[in-house]
Amino acid sequence: MSPLTTAASLDTISRMLDELDEPRIVITEQFEILHANPAYQALYGQVVGQRCHAASHGYQRPCNEEGESCPLQMTLSSGQPERVLHIHRTAHGEEHVDVELMPLADISGHRHLFIEKMQHLPQASSQPVPDKMVGRSPAFRSMLLLAQRAAPSHAAVLLIGESGTGKEGLARAIHQNGGPAQRPFIAVDCASLTETLLESELFGYEKGAFTGAQQRKQGLVEAADGGTLFLDEIGDLPLSQQVKLLRLLESGSFRRVGGISSIPANFRLIAATHRNLQAMVAEGSFRADLFYRLAVFPIRLPPLRERREDIPLLATALLERVAPGRQLQLDADARQWLVEQAFPGNIRELRNLLERASLLTDGDTITPEQLRDQPWPDSPPVPAAGHADPLPFSSTLQPLAELEAAYLQWAVTHSGLSRKALAQQLQITERTLYRHLAMLEKKTPAM
Missing domain, CATH: 1.10.10 (Arc Repressor Mutant, subunit A)
Structure with a gap:
């Protein structure tokens, strides 16, 4: 293909990209930006002629040489479109960006040009923002990219993570990023409801279905119509209710308690658990068929100990939530002390710790002393010598x-x-x- 033909094709592609609302650039395999649409220029300025890694990151070398994944290098290796999640420098500060690179050969015959598509994640931040998911660590970004991939689909998502890792927050982010914000998001805590109450809450009931049912009641499945049904702690769902949930998912319909008519169900399902559902399936306490229905797209939420570099950032954001208007900050020793903690309760435990410390702090700086001042010891009390209570284990095998x-x-x-x-x-x-x-x-x- 001649240079004239290449220029004409690039001009046509550039005009097409200029009509799009999302940031797009055309780059060469040497990382040079040949065209940037207005949406990209609004975030990064005039960048034509620059290298893409310099425009988005300020790097002098390609992303992979700076410890980041490079979608261009990945595409050159695989010959296929590639997708990563980066933190870009924009006119609004550093932001999480879903970056997708596509070889232009797919549509123009060029083998050495690529379109880079950027999509910002409004529910997440790399800065200490109090009303968003906050983090910069590789584990956090890997989780975000999976959530971003799942959001546009209608596939069932299973969030797996320890207590306090933010499963409901991620569920809301997937919901909000998957369509219009006005769609309903209905959360159900499966662990807090009894078997009989869970059924009537999920499916509703007809008037006269049982004593006290004075009128028809809409269930949460019906309330989630057109939106998302979030079933938290799905591992605590009794077996008797698991079969009813499975029937709902397989048939796409349900009946109210005391009703005879089937009602069509239209919702996107997101479930969450801190349990090992596969182990529960093996021991017979969770149905295998329901597990495979739920685990179409599993996402693991990393515990706080796997993203320690995010703790100072999270702490700053959480202080704005628990003590609004006080301008509280942590001194260097307090930040270091937090980073060294195990946090078995994860983000929830960190928030509670900071809220207590904020109440104990009279000034505007939290020190390790306020963080350590707890009403219980770090570990269970040790009995005095000679009075130790042995653990309930013996040297012989027990059932x-x-x-x-x-x-x-x-x-x-x-x-x-x-x-x-x-x-x-x-x-x-x-x-x-x-x-x-x-x-x-x-x-x-x-x-």
Whole structure:
């Protein structure tokens, strides 16, 4: 193809890109920007003639030489479009950007030109913004890119992560990025509802369906019509309700409690759990067919210990939430102390810690002393010498159920924690803890 033909084709492609609202550039395999549409120029200025990594990052070398993934190098290697999530410098500050690179050969015959498409993620920030998901770490960005890929589809998403990692926040981000903001987002905590209440809450009921049903009630499945149904702690859903949820997903319809007519269901499902559902399937406490229905697109949320570099950023954002208007900040020692903590309760624990510290701080600077000032010790109290209570283990093998029950009883007696705190440490819900304790009480003979 002659240079004249190439120029004519580039001019045609450039005019097409100028009509788009999202930022687009045309680059060469030497990273040179040949054209930038108005949307791109509004964010990065006049960049034609610059290298793409200089315009978006300020780098003097390609992204892969600066420790970032480079979509151009990936495309040159694979010959296919490639997609990454970067943090770009824009006119509005540093922002998370979904970058997709497409070889122009697909549409023009050019083998050495590429279109780079940018899409900003409005629900996430690389800055300490109090009303968004905050982070810069590779683990955080990998999670965001998966969420960004899932958002436009109608596929079921399963969010997997420890308690306090922000599963509902990510679910809302997927919902908001997947269509018009006015669509309903209905959240259901499966762990907080009894079996009978869960069914009536999900599916609603007809007048007279049971004592006290004075009028028809719309269920949450019906309320989610056209939007997203978020089922939190799906691992705590009783088996009797799992089969009803499976029927809903397979048939796309449901019946209210006490009703006979099928009602079509139209919602996008996002479920979340801190449990290992595959292990629950193996032990028979979670249906395999429901698991495969839910886990079409699983996304793992990293615990805070895997994204320690985000802790100072998160702490600054959380301080704006828990103490608005106070201009609180952490001193250097306090930031370092936070980074070194285990945070088994993840972001929720970090928020609670900062809120307590803000109440203990009279000035505008939080020190490690305010962070360490807790009403309980960092670990369970150790019995005095000669009076130690042994763990409930013996040198002989015991049935697993007996061992689990004995350990739970020991933990309740010797941990020194509240039931809520103990449930968090054991990584179970309060409801599950109370159920196990009730079973233990039934098995314990009266004295």
